[in-house]
Amino acid sequence: MKRRAAVLSFLAILGALFLLPAAVYLQDNPPAEAESHPEGLIHTVEQGETLWDLAAKYLGSPWRWQDLWERNRFLTNPHYIYPGIKIVIFPPPPKEYALTTGEAAPAGPAGPAAPAPAEDVANKTEAAPPVAAPPQAPPRKPTLDISPSEFVQAGEFLRQAPRGIGAIRGGEESKVAFSDGDKVFLKLSKEIPAGQLLGVYRVRGPITAPGGRPISGYVTHLVGVVQAGGKENGNIAGVVRNSFEDLGRKDLISETIPAYSPVTLSPGAPGLEATVIAGQGQKEDLSAGDIIFLDRGAGAGVAVGNVFRLFDLRGGPSGWRSQREGRVRVEVGRAVVVRVSPEFSTAYVVKSTQSFPAGVRAVGAPE
Numbered sequence: 001m002k003r004r005a006a007v008l009s010f011l012a013i014l015g016a017l018f019l020l021p022a023a024v025y026l027q028d029n030p031p032a033e034a035e036s037h038p039e040g041l042i043h044t045v046e047q048g049e050t051l052w053d054l055a056a057k058y059l060g061s062p063w064r065w066q067d068l069w070e071r072n073r074f075l076t077n078p079h080y081i082y083p084g085i086k087i088v089i090f091p092p093p094p095k096e097y098a099l100t101t102g103e104a105a106p107a108g109p110a111g112p113a114a115p116a117p118a119e120d121v122a123n124k125t126e127a128a129p130p131v132a133a134p135p136q137a138p139p140r141k142p143t144l145d146i147s148p149s150e151f152v153q154a155g156e157f158l159r160q161a162p163r164g165i166g167a168i169r170g171g172e173e174s175k176v177a178f179s180d181g182d183k184v185f186l187k188l189s190k191e192i193p194a195g196q197l198l199g200v201y202r203v204r205g206p207i208t209a210p211g212g213r214p215i216s217g218y219v220t221h222l223v224g225v226v227q228a229g230g231k232e233n234g235n236i237a238g239v240v241r242n243s244f245e246d247l248g249r250k251d252l253i254s255e256t257i258p259a260y261s262p263v264t265l266s267p268g269a270p271g272l273e274a275t276v277i278a279g280q281g282q283k284e285d286l287s288a289g290d291i292i293f294l295d296r297g298a299g300a301g302v303a304v305g306n307v308f309r310l311f312d313l314r315g316g317p318s319g320w321r322s323q324r325e326g327r328v329r330v331e332v333g334r335a336v337v338v339r340v341s342p343e344f345s346t347a348y349v350v351k352s353t354q355s356f357p358a359g360v361r362a363v364g365a366p367e
Contacts, residue, residue, distance in 0.1 A: 204220075
């Protein structure tokens with residue numbers, strides 16, 4: 001009996017090991033999209049639902065809510081939808097209609113078919129009809145390997161401190177920080193319908209760029225999402241729907257929520273150079289996986305997807321020599337631009353050979 005129990009236990013463990021990768025695969029891969037709905041899919045909104053929820057359910061990530069908004073442009077506020085309306089999740093395929101130019105001639109009495117010429121008969125037996133080559137899909141352009149959550153957390157550098165429409169007044173429980181599922185009370189400067197989603201942003205600054213151009217400004221980035229509720233005892237209630245960091249009373253609330261879209265790598269303007277103003281967090285040493293801000297933007301020719309090589313003054317005798325300074329600069333990493341404003345740009349560090357501080361140079365890498 002003991003031996004049989006041991007065998008059964010071993011088989012149970014082995015089965016669990018085989019099932020584990022499948023579960024992980026389902027978590028890491030979003031459900032099939034339009035392929036699973038060849039006739040399209042229309043969703044009737046229920047109480048409390050948002051495009052954020054529907055994107056998570058049908059598209060695999062809540063941060064793809066903009067894909068649904070593009071298909072439902074009758075919505076004036078993408079962060080507030082109400083019960084009963086119909087949302088196009090996957091549009092139905094286009095219908096084909098046969099067009100006739102006139103009436104068909106009546107068929108006459110059937111008669112013996114005229115014999116084909118000998119040459120035609122020989123050609124039919126010898127020559128096969130040409131076979132059309134299957135259509136080839138266009139080559140896929142390389143995209144940045146970044147998750148939707150990493151993408152939406154990438155903030156921006158601003159000249160002036162953002163204002164927002166309010167802040168978190170407090171919570172249902174006596175807390176100084178709030179996270180997923182917490183009930184909070186909001187202090188807002190305008191009326192917000194119950195059910196609307198609001199972005200929560202953290203602001204740091206003023207920050208002065210080291211060296212280079214004398215630039216001063218503020219770093220802001222998304223730290224969470226709150227859904228507004230009704231009024232309770234004169235206060236606007238809300239629920240924290242998502243938090244990347246603990247939310248606090250000093251964080252700003254905004255009606256703007258970023259959406260995810262793939263970043264296609266593209267060559268940058270030749271000879272373009274910039275300086276790293278700061279990193280998104282408060283850490284002094286930056287490396288792969290960090291968000292950095294550059295002092296050049298769309299006005300200088302920077303675009304989303306541009307790749308920059310990062311150079312520092314440290315690291316040894318070999319490297320790229322700057323003629324202006326007469327010093328050796330060593331490549332310490334590479335970054336890809338994920339957000340652009342007229343003056344500044346936000347980049348994601350995809351690779352680093354060593355940590356580096358703010359103030360390093362960024363040189364366009366068109367290859």
